[in-house]
Amino acid sequence: MRFTRTSKALGIVAIAALALTGCGAGGGSNNGGGDAAGDPNKIITAYSNEPQNPLLPADTGEVYGGRVVELLFEGLTVYNPNGESENALAESIESPDGQNYTIKVKSGTKFTNGEEVTAKSFVDAWNFAALSTNAQTNSSFFESIEGYDAVSAVKKQGETEVPAPTAETLSGLVLKDDYTIEVKLSQPEADWPLRLGYSAFMPLPSEAIKDPKAFGENPIGNGPYKMAKEGAWQHDSQIELVKNPDYKGSREAKNGGVTFKFYTDPAPAYTDIQGNNLDVTDVLPTNALKTYTTDFPENHLNKPYAGNSTLNIPGYLKEFQGEAGKLRRQAISMAIDREEITKVIYSGTRIPANDFTSPSVGGYNDNVAGSEVTKFDAAKAKEAWDKANEISPWPANKVLQLAYNTDGGNKEWIDAVANNLKNNLGIKAEGQAFAKFAELLDLRKSKTLPGLARAGWQADYPSLYNFLGPLLGTGASSNYEGYSNPEFDKLLKEGLGAKSTDDANAKFTQAQEILFQDLPNIPLWYAARQVVWSENVANVDTGWNGVIQYYNITAK
Structure with a gap:
């Protein structure tokens, strides 16, 4: 089979149903x-x-930095407003087998410093991003390319130290000439080109590689x-x-x-x-x-989009480890009245979540095995909490803190969740406020939060995998809470290598079944964007x- 990347939608599905269930203004815009x-x-x-990190495309993994980077840079492809991927700087992206890709880069475009954008601009940028010693937030987006394990340094389950990289460049990334890139993936992945519009894959001028610190303060792009x-x-x-x-x-x-x-x-x-x-x-x-x-x-406008909100539970908190930890995670999920919060706090502009992805992405399944833990049930929640205490008692007078950022308008729902936990589990719970989203991310990244953290995900590209791999795969770029499950990782890899989108989504659904057993994150509600001007x-x-x-x- 021959795969040619021109303009093709691989993910977004109709969202009218979501709009009709409470997203105001018909989910439309004015x-x-x-x-x-x-x-x-x-x-x-x-x-x-304030962005969390310097404005390097592969080091920007949150919305405030992302909105700047996306305006400064242009990549091989771009996503149109409907989520369809279209060629931008790519003349063509072709593969005979879904594993070996030939990318032709358009000639004649330049960075704003006058340097031409060539194939080398991409190859150097991707190698820089993937090399673990450069500590780029989005390095794991290059995991599909052959040789990633040699340039990355991910501490896997059972390892006590982070291994050093054994190579400085991706063996599967080859610069053929000024305008041609050859890419070999570690396995066939027919939808790999769909990711190339995300900012991690943007090109960089030569001075970015020479002095990334200075470049991050005053980036030079081509957008x-x-x-x-x-x-x-x-x-x-x-x-x-x-x-x-x-x-x-x-x-x-x-x-x-x-x-x-x-x-x-x-x-x-x-x-x-x-x-x-x-x-x-x-x-x-x-x-x-x-x-x-x-x-x-x-x-004003009000539109559903490919995003969700979760309450994340750090794996390093001993109260949430082992069998007692699993019961407590289930108890917290069942103790949250999502219907009431989305109706009263959000005035119907959110929809209670029953999976880890989004209805706005193709392959969404509203009946994943184990998802019943997202249903409000105060009696079952208290029963699970009490069982956990029989195994390992909750520390006396311990306050469960729920970290959130005030710049995102989160206080009211955090207070509501804290009240749910106090009333339904009989524990002390309260919000832990941070003025900047970047501050909260830094604490999550350093694994120093004393309690749970609110989190939200805005899709990088339209795929179920984007809600799972980057957030919960072992060592992934946004897996700040350190979740790791080999069986989950295995299903993700099998999904990426599936021969069809339907087969891939079936694997990703199976992977979610494992998440509902472990509950590293607690799904809360699906997102809609309200804007005023x-x-x-x-x-x-x-x-x-x-x-x-x-x-x-x-x-x-």
């Missing part, structure tokens, strides 16, 4: 200005917060925007981007730039939108979920993954 051309030179201001000036990243304040006049891709900017303003609380941002002092925000204070459609009758702008919308299409926003 762009508040239609086809207004606006002022193409005006700078748009948008809600954000629709560029950094406004040296020092455009004013830490804990804002990041200023301006239009890249040389960009000719499908995301050409319709405004003069985007300045991301940093907030640690969505309430002041909401007020700023009302006063036309901020142009757009995708994070609303919880109390505004009841009023945003009337506060902004012409300037000022009277100064129009043509606001989000894509398949809930990200605002900043490049399409026009100034009135």
Whole structure:
């Protein structure tokens, strides 16, 4: 069989049902200005917060850094608003067998420093990202390429020390000429090209490899925007981007730039939108979920997207280890009244989750074996908790802390979950607040949280695997809580190597059955994106993954 990558959807499914079950406004949008051309030179201001890491594509794994990186860089492919993958800098991506790929890179495109984007720009960037000594957050996205084990250093189950890499480059990644890359995967994976639009696979200019620290502060990309000036990243304040006049891709900017303003609380941002002092925000204070459609009758949208929310339980907490730990995980899940929280706190803009993925992605299964633990049952929850105490008593007077970030508007639902746990399990529970999402991520990454942590996932590419592998595979990029199960890893690998999408999704469903036995994360609800904007702008919308299409926003 011959695989050719041009334009093909491999994941997104109809989401009308999700919209009709409570996502307001029919899950649709109101762009508040239609086809207004606006002022193409005006700078748009948008809600954000301090990125966790320097702005290197392979070191950016959270939303606030991601929204900047995605505007600064363009890769081999790009995802259109419907989640379909289309060639961008790739002339072609071909494979005779799903394991050996030949990628032709378009000639004539440049980084904003004038350096041409060539095949070497990708090969060097991928090797840099995969090499464990470079400590890039998204290094595990290259695990499918032959030779990854030699350049990575992942501490696997039973190992006491992290092994050193035995190679500096991926053996399956070969630079053939200025515009040709050959890639050999460790096994056939017909949907591997689908990942190439994610930021981890972006190209880098040569100076990024020479001095990644300096580059991360003032990145040079090839996307629709560029950094406004040296020092455009004013830490804990804002990041200023301006239009890249040389960009000719499908995301050409319709405004003069985007300045991301940093907030640690969505309430002041909401007020700023009302006063036309901020142009757009995708994070609303919880109390505004009841009023945003009337506060902004012409300037709001509400759309489901490929994302979810979970409550993560660190594997290093002794109270959640062994048989007693499994019972406690089940008890916590059954003690949470998802229906009430999504109705009362979220005003129906969320849907209770019954799996670890999203209904917005192809292959979603609403009846995974073991998913009954996501159903609210106070009696069964208390019974499981008491059984756990018979095995290993919960420490007297211990307070179960639930870590969350205030810049994401999470306090109200965290308080509701804490009350559920107190009332239904008879324990002390409370929220642990952090002003910045980056602070919470750093503690999760260093494995120093004293309790549980709220987490959310916005899909990188439209696939069930993206909700499982990067989050829960052994040593994966976003597996901060350190979960590891060899059988789960085995099913993920078998799914990636399946001959059809249906066969792959069947394996991923089996993998979820193991997750419901172990419950490393507790599924809470599926995501929908609410956005409001000022009277100064129009043509606001989000894509398949809930990200605002900043490049399409026009100034009135």
